Amino acid sequence: MNIIYYQYFEYMSLLVAIICYxxxxxxxxxxxxxxxxxxxLADTLGENYSGWGLNRLTNHNEDYLIYNPYLIxxxxxxxxxxxxxxxxTKKEKKVFLWISLLVMALILLNYFFGEGVFNFNTNSLVxxxxxTIFLSVFVLLRLAMEEERVITFFKEPFFWISxxxxxxxxxxxILGLQTYIxxxxxxxxxxxxxxxxxxxxxxxxxxxxxxxxxxCQKYIRT
Amino acid sequence: MTVTILATVIVLIFLxxxxxxxxxxxxxxxxxxxxxxxxxxxxxxxxxxQTQLEIQExxxxxxxxxxxxxIGQVLSLVKLNINTMELDKPEPLQEKIDNSRTLITKAxxxxxxxxxxxxxxxxxxxxxxxxxxxxxxxxxxxxxxEIAFTANGKAYRLERQQELILFRIVQEVLHNIIKHxxxxxxxxxxxxxxxxxxxxxxxxxxxxxxxxxxxxxxxGFGLGIRNMHNRAKMINADxxxxxxxxxxxxxxxxxxxxxxxxx
Numbered sequence: 001m002n003i004i005y006y007q008y009f010e011y012m013s014l015l016v017a018i019i020c021y022x023x024x025x026x027x028x029x030x031x032x033x034x035x036x037x038x039x040x041l042a043d044t045l046g047e048n049y050s051g052w053g054l055n056r057l058t059n060h061n062e063d064y065l066i067y068n069p070y071l072i073x074x075x076x077x078x079x080x081x082x083x084x085x086x087x088x089t090k091k092e093k094k095v096f097l098w099i100s101l102l103v104m105a106l107i108l109l110n111y112f113f114g115e116g117v118f119n120f121n122t123n124s125l126v127x128x129x130x131x132t133i134f135l136s137v138f139v140l141l142r143l144a145m146e147e148e149r150v151i152t153f154f155k156e157p158f159f160w161i162s163x164x165x166x167x168x169x170x171x172x173x174i175l176g177l178q179t180y181i182x183x184x185x186x187x188x189x190x191x192x193x194x195x196x197x198x199x200x201x202x203x204x205x206x207x208x209x210x211x212x213x214x215x216c217q218k219y220i221r222t
Numbered sequence: 223m224t225v226t227i228l229a230t231v232i233v234l235i236f237l238x239x240x241x242x243x244x245x246x247x248x249x250x251x252x253x254x255x256x257x258x259x260x261x262x263x264x265x266x267x268x269x270x271x272q273t274q275l276e277i278q279e280x281x282x283x284x285x286x287x288x289x290x291x292x293i294g295q296v297l298s299l300v301k302l303n304i305n306t307m308e309l310d311k312p313e314p315l316q317e318k319i320d321n322s323r324t325l326i327t328k329a330x331x332x333x334x335x336x337x338x339x340x341x342x343x344x345x346x347x348x349x350x351x352x353x354x355x356x357x358x359x360x361x362x363x364x365x366x367x368e369i370a371f372t373a374n375g376k377a378y379r380l381e382r383q384q385e386l387i388l389f390r391i392v393q394e395v396l397h398n399i400i401k402h403x404x405x406x407x408x409x410x411x412x413x414x415x416x417x418x419x420x421x422x423x424x425x426x427x428x429x430x431x432x433x434x435x436x437x438x439x440x441x442g443f444g445l446g447i448r449n450m451h452n453r454a455k456m457i458n459a460d461x462x463x464x465x466x467x468x469x470x471x472x473x474x475x476x477x478x479x480x481x482x483x484x485x
Contacts, residue, residue, distance in 0.1 A: 137241070144245045150253045153246050163242055170234040174227060197231050 002047040006202035010040050013206040016213045023216030027157060028084040035077045036209065042070035064120045068111060071124050075107055076100070078128070082135040085158050086142060103131055125172065132169035136162040157212035157219070164208030171201040266456060270383055273390040273453065277345060280393050284360045285336055292363060293336075296329045350385040351377060354392055354410060361408075365400055368407040375414030384457045384477060388421060391450045391461075395423045395473050398446060403427025403471060417479055424472040432465035 014036045017024060024030045049055055049063040058065050079100040088096055107124045115121050139162040143151060153159045174197065303322045307315055335356075345353045351373060358369050380388070392410070399405050405427030413420040447463070454461035454475055465471040 140242070140245055144249050144252070147252075147256070150256050151249060152253070153249050166242070167235055167238045170238045171231060173234060174231050 001044075002051055004043075004047060004199060006199045006206070007040070007043055007047070009203050009206035009210075010036065010043060013209040013213070014040055016210040020213040020217035023218070023220050024213060026220050027216050029081055029157075029161075029216070031077050031081055032209065032213070035074055035081065036206075038070060038074050038077070042066055042074075060118060062118070062120070064118065068117060068121050068124075071121055071128065072107055072111060075128055076104060078132070079103065082132075082139065085139045085161065086135070099131075103127065129169045129172040132165050132172075136166035136169060140166070155215060157215040160208040160212035160215070164205040164212075168201045168205040171197050266383075269453065269456060270386060273386055277386070277390055277393065280397070281344075284357075287364055288332065288336055288360065293329050293332050296325045296332070300325045300329075345386055345389045346382055349379055350389055351412060353385075353389050354412070357389075357393060357396065358408075358410065361396060361400065367400075367405060369410075370408070371410045371412075373412040373414065377412075377414050380419060380477070380479075381457075384459075387453050387457050388459070388475065388477070391453060391473075391475060392421065392423060394446050394450055399423075399425045399427060399471070403429070405470065419477045419479060421475045421477075422472060424470060426470040429465040429467045429469050429471050431467065432463050432471070 014033070017033045017036055021030060021033070024032055045052075045054065045066045046063040049066065050061070054063075054066075055061050079096075083093070083096055083100070086092070086096070106127060107121070110121050110124045111117065115123060139158055143153070143156060143158055143162075174194065300322045303318045303325075307318050309315065344356075348356065355371055358371050361367070362369050379385070396408070399408055403425050405425035407426045409422075409424045411420075411422045411424075413422075450473075451461045457477065458480075459475050459477040462474045462476070463471065464474075
């Protein structure tokens, strides 16, 4: 079984999320457990795609058959979580719902009629990265603009979650160039730039999640 | 190409980090402002409470004086009347009974007035104008001084805190006049204008060198004057004190009206 180092951080954040379930529930972000679980499952299957003989089972050597459905399944959960973190008003909720439906429609169109099932859905990924960046910026702005109480950013779970998403999303944008990177075999320190950057960002993302979940749990104790 | 891609990634992530750092700085600044606002609010509440207590204290002093100098004297006179009544002389008897009746009616009226002022919220209930009027009536009874109170313009009510603080300033000014000025006349004028409310308290007493007060920005002088100045600042009012030796002192408080005028 192949495990890349960042996956340990991913598993750890899943474990922390389960332990801190009550805290997550208090902040209405318990669905993070499902999101991270999907991520763990996709990464584990993806890393062991040929090792476990999944390539023979699907008759395809690329692990896109795992990552494309992962994108489709994880996006609604991601959008739902952002909806909760944004603490939307009734009017904003309507706008947010329409944007979410549009994003989902574009991802599904790309999957079925665009890049297709057997190619990696780069366009969808870039779209998700852009939406993630946009929404993270909004969550952080909302936090900063809150006038009623004194907020210590470093003690705010949503700050860590959104910071993780923001930096991860910015890095993920280069995935739009993934096809080009692969075609030209661009490497750094003997590794694909994509792998190198994304591994580091994954570590940051899941560490930020773990910290945020602990803060959620701490919040209900105080 | 490797360098370009790497540079793009680094720049993008750097921008993201810069955004986060800016937000953290902004948030820290905002937190400081919220804390300052809370401190100021607490300070304001404390001053308001202190003002109420001082008004109460001054009122009690007035009441004590009123009971001793006025009601007590009137009742003593009634007692004297009763003691000197001679039942066999109907004419002086009737006169003494009438006199006593008048004196008791006056004592009852004075007691009624006093009981009104025992309510510590009377400034809020009666309003600033009536409270000043009442204060001046009380002073008139105890001090041999010509007192005039005039109000110009269409009267309106100010905010609760503003009325309380203004009344306390008036009380303090009047107290200072009685205590130090040796004035024979006090003139209080209230001017109601659409954008400002001005209150002027002038006396014809001995006065003092007011230039020193302004030079030292109200610092180093009597706690009373500094307090009045600070309190006026608290409700955004302008407190101006002018005085000429042997001619008298004038205090002018100008309150700009921005909102919350109660008709």
